[in-house]
Structures are given as structure tokens and as C-alpha cells.
Amino acid sequence: MTMVNLAIINYEMGNLKSISSGLKKVGASVQITKDPNVIKSSDGIVIPGVGAFGDAMKNLASLKEIILSQIQEGKPFLGVCLGFQLIFEESTEFGLHKGLNIFGGRVIRLPETVVTPHMGWNQIFIKDYTNPLVEGIDDKSYVYFVHSYYPVPTAPEIIIATTQYGVEFASMVAKNHIFATQFHPEKSSTVGLKILKNFINFIKK
């Protein structure tokens, strides 16, 4: 595969330009889309996004089926920030909302002991060095976060890295061809671009 073609899901939630600049920078070709045919013909699916969980699921409703079936068929997936939270079972943000339910677990609010949103550069503690997404990434690297909620995965084995902010939470999860990060790799400078590059390399293999 010479050029990796990614479908960035356009569901009107936040800044899609940054993630597409980041993926282009590491050599992917991207299409910001809600067209099922484009999603089908892509080499990988990316769900970025900033905003409220409930609104996001509402906006994703018409694409939910195609995204889930593509992932089930083995298409590589990257979820970022809100796109990371959406792959879990449910969220408690502004009432209880059902997610894509790719992974078990609930998305809950950060403890009241810390200032929210959790905004800025914080460290990742790598739990699974064998995962392709963290290849070449140092333990305790700083990455850029903006969020007030975090998921508690039912299956701890999907946790690739954690971060501490009032609580120790899963900041990267992965299983087979499904990857997701709570932080913004597209805003995390060299470390973040390397993570995006790792995702592209995974698809190429």
C-alpha cells in the first residue's frame, strides 16, 4: 500500500481540520466525510471530535451502522478525544447516553478535586509496550489533553496507557485493529505525530 486513505468522520463535532493536518503531515491522504461509500472504500476510519457525548451520538446516528460493520470486518480505527469516549458502552455526560459499545465501560466525570476541563500537557504511563501505537514512544511522555470526562473500561487489558489527574484513568486503549486516545495526538507535537504515524504504519502492514 503506497498511500493510506483515511475517512475522517464528519459529524459536526469540533475541529476536524487539526486532525486532518496531523494525519496528512505523517503521510496519509484524508477525506472528511459522512458518505458511507467513502467510509467503505477507505483504509481506516478516524473519529475525532470535541463536545458533548449525547449530541455526538445523535449526529452519528445515521453512520453508526456502517462504522460498526466496517470495524467488525477488520477496518483499522482511531478514536480521538470524544471519538475515544464514544466507543464505550455509555456516558453520564448530561444524562445517560448510549455509545457505540465497541468496548464495555462507562464514561464518567473527572473528580471534583481537580480543575476541569483537564486542559494542558500531561504524562502517559505506558502499560503495554508491545502495542503498535506506542512504538518508539517513551514512558511519561507529555501529550495534550482537553476533556472533563473519562471512560472506565470494563476490560483492563485494553488499556495501553494511563494518565493521572485527580484519578488514574485510561488515556490510550487498543484491541487488535481498534485504537483510541483521550488526548489529542494532532496537538501533541512530535510525540503525537509519532503516534499518528504508528497508526498509519499499522494500516500499511
Add this chain to the structure above:
Amino acid sequence: MLAKRIIPCLDMTNGRVVKGVRFVNIRDAGDPPELAVLYEEQGADEIIFLDITASHEKRDILLDVVQRTSDQLFIPFTVGGGIRTVKDIQTILKAGADKVSINTTAVKTPEILTEASRMFGSQCIVCAIDAKRVYVDEKAPPKDRILVETPEGLCWWDVYIYGGRKSMGIDAIQWAQKVEELGAGEIMLTSMDYDGTKDGYDIPLTKEVVKRTNIPIIASGGAGTIQHIKDVFIQTDCSAALAASIFHFREIDIMELKKELQKENIPIRL
């Protein structure tokens, strides 16, 4: 641990970077996206662009800068200056900025902070406050101001708008508390007394605002040496330190600065 941020600020007009010393004597230091990328390479954690273009008709030049920056820059960046409406905010965020900073408009129409934070999230709404000391008679201090004893005397801080040209007679510390309530996610706090002096940050001001608010505070105005930045992080709980000319004219190298901060056990991204 959440790292303290180092933020170079690029003042720009008509799409070019400038930096005023005490808001006059403007010098030219280049293309904004190009400088921003250079700063990312040097280890900056974030970039702030302040557009001081007088004419609102030239907004397309600003938007072009924002777009070009977001294509090349892989750290967060904020755009401020001349924002008047929620629509302005939306346009700038859509062009690729991560946050907007609002100053004069927030003072004149505070509800913009609430409306914008509801629409786009408080994390992308920075309220900029320009504050200047007003020294008072210790024997007859005003009652409705937050007074702080500084080495230079008892004072309160007055809010200025229009790029530091107009005094509002509003208590800056009370204003900081108010903007948090209204929905600002962050405060960029500039000392008018220290801005451009290279005498260090206004520590009493920064300390007092940090103490009385619960959102990140960016200390601004007065950085001249590495020691000044160390001081503001050691003596106050601010989240970030902003500087302009010392970075633009290479008086301080960001990497060197960060290594020095780390020696003091200040959490920093290296």
C-alpha cells in the same frame, strides 16, 4: 503531572508579527505561521496570536494566517484581538484555531463569554485582562476594591480595554472572578505596569488572581530573564507564563529555559 506551559505570544498586524514595547515602538519579526512552527520546534507548549490590526475589514488576512498555521502547527494555538461577536469566534475556530481570546468585547458585553462557552465549550474561551495598578492612600483606602499590599505600596488593579488605551475603573481581580462565573475557561492576565519593562511579572497581581479563581491563569507582561519565569512559577500557582519579545529576539532560548525550570522541580514538558 500537568505541566506548566511556556507560551510565546505573537502580536500581529496585517498578517505580520510585531511586538510593541509598552504598546508603542513596533518592530517587525516576520511571518506568523513560520514563527509559530519555529517555536514548536524549540519546545513552546502553546502559541498565542494577538491581532492588533485596527481595521476590521482586514479579517480575511487574519483568517489566512490562522488557516496556514493550523496546517503546519501541531501544538494548540489561541487567536485574540478584535473579536466582537460569537460569529467572529466561530469563524476563527473553524479556520483551525484551538481557542480564542476575548478582551474589550468581554468587558463591554460580558454575556459573550457565556454564550460562546455554551456553544464551543469553555476550554476554547480565553478571557484576556489588561490590569494596571492604582496606588491608594493607606489611611483612606477605597472600600469596594480588592486591595493588595505590594512592595511598592497598597494598590488595586484597574481594567484597561482597547489595547491598554482606556481605563474602565473596574477592579481587575473582581473582574477575573466574574469572567470565570460567566464561562471563561482560562484567563490571560497582563500587567500593564510591567509589560515591556523586562522587570519581571507582577507577582502580587498574579498570586491574588490565582488565589481567587479556579481556572488556569496565564501570567503575562514583564518577562525579561529566565529568573523572572522561575519566580512566577515558584511564587504563584499560575498555569502558564507568556512572553513575547524575549523569545522573538532570541534573548531566551525556550529549551534552555525549560531545562532551568526543570532543575527547580517545576513540572515542564521537555
